Amino acid sequence: MDPRPIGMFDSGVGGLTVLHECLVSIPEEDFIYLGDTGRFPYGPRSADEIKSYAWQIASHLLSLDVKLLVVACNSATAAALPWLQERLMATVIGAVLPESEAAARTTRNRRVGVLATEATVASGSYERALLNLDAGLEVFLQPCPRLASLIQEGDVSSPEMVETVKHYAAPLREAGADTVILGCTHYPLVTPMLQRTFGRDVILINSAREMSLEVGDVLKRMGIANDPSREGKYSFLCTGDVDSFRRVGARFLQMPLTSVERVKISDLERTGVA
Numbered sequence: 001m002d003p004r005p006i007g008m009f010d011s012g013v014g015g016l017t018v019l020h021e022c023l024v025s026i027p028e029e030d031f032i033y034l035g036d037t038g039r040f041p042y043g044p045r046s047a048d049e050i051k052s053y054a055w056q057i058a059s060h061l062l063s064l065d066v067k068l069l070v071v072a073c074n075s076a077t078a079a080a081l082p083w084l085q086e087r088l089m090a091t092v093i094g095a096v097l098p099e100s101e102a103a104a105r106t107t108r109n110r111r112v113g114v115l116a117t118e119a120t121v122a123s124g125s126y127e128r129a130l131l132n133l134d135a136g137l138e139v140f141l142q143p144c145p146r147l148a149s150l151i152q153e154g155d156v157s158s159p160e161m162v163e164t165v166k167h168y169a170a171p172l173r174e175a176g177a178d179t180v181i182l183g184c185t186h187y188p189l190v191t192p193m194l195q196r197t198f199g200r201d202v203i204l205i206n207s208a209r210e211m212s213l214e215v216g217d218v219l220k221r222m223g224i225a226n227d228p229s230r231e232g233k234y235s236f237l238c239t240g241d242v243d244s245f246r247r248v249g250a251r252f253l254q255m256p257l258t259s260v261e262r263v264k265i266s267d268l269e270r271t272g273v274a
């Protein structure tokens with residue numbers, strides 16, 4: 001048993017969908033969540049830039065004595081997870097592999113689609129993960145440069161949203177993918193619209209949910225889970241405006257965010273010298 005909190009980070013509020021799933025599956029754990037809202041979005045950034053941000057944030061969270069680090073951001077996972085794992089004396093887990101495993105188990109026609117940011121698609125990490133699981137899969141990657149920001153802006157049922165979702169879904173529909181990974185923290189917020197666009201025969205894989213199951217498994221395997229009879233506590237850090245993090249974040253977490261503190265980007269830059 002280990003009572004220390006789990007450290008989790010994301011490019012902003014999106015990773016709160018991962019935290020939401022963790023609160024459902026492992027409610028006894030404490031979490032410290034850091035949202036890099038001051039530098040959102042990561043999707044258009046280069047892998048080197050994302051790596052340096054991930055390093056700074058990981059170093060900061062480890063200085064707070066967390067027992068496990070969760071990269072709750074698909075773009076940061078794709079750009080930086082193996083790199084962080086090689087360099088840190090801590091267990092670091094993230095996206096990509098958990099939902100790739102679920103997709104490889106789920107597909108019936110071995111055609112898997114992935115919706116993700118430009119950075120995630122450019123990293124090739126989903127293709128590598130999926131083909132390692134089944135070299136015979138056909139993988140169709142669709143970058144969605146506009147989708148995360150549009151979801152974050154708030155009107156998830158606007159005509160613009162309908163058109164944007166249709167536009168990004170079209171190539172995967174044409175390719176005949178029967179399983180589609182929602183490879184970005186924001187996309188679970190438009191699951192009903194995506195399901196309607198792809199049709200009822202296509203199975204959508206929620207990477208936030210798969211990641212939360214992986215967190216639970218790792219805690220058990222390492223013997224560092226918390227007392228299952230307790231109720232966890234959560235605290236939040238962000239690099240941008242605190243009020244807007246609290247307001248927008250509540251939509252992603254689906255509950256109010258109480259304790260939110262600001263961390264200065266200049267302080268993170270000082271902590272994280274790789």
Ligand code: DGL
Nearest residue numbers: 011041042043074075185
């Ligand atoms: N958390 C990011 C991701 O999952 C959201 C999008 C972004 O930062 O561009 O890729």
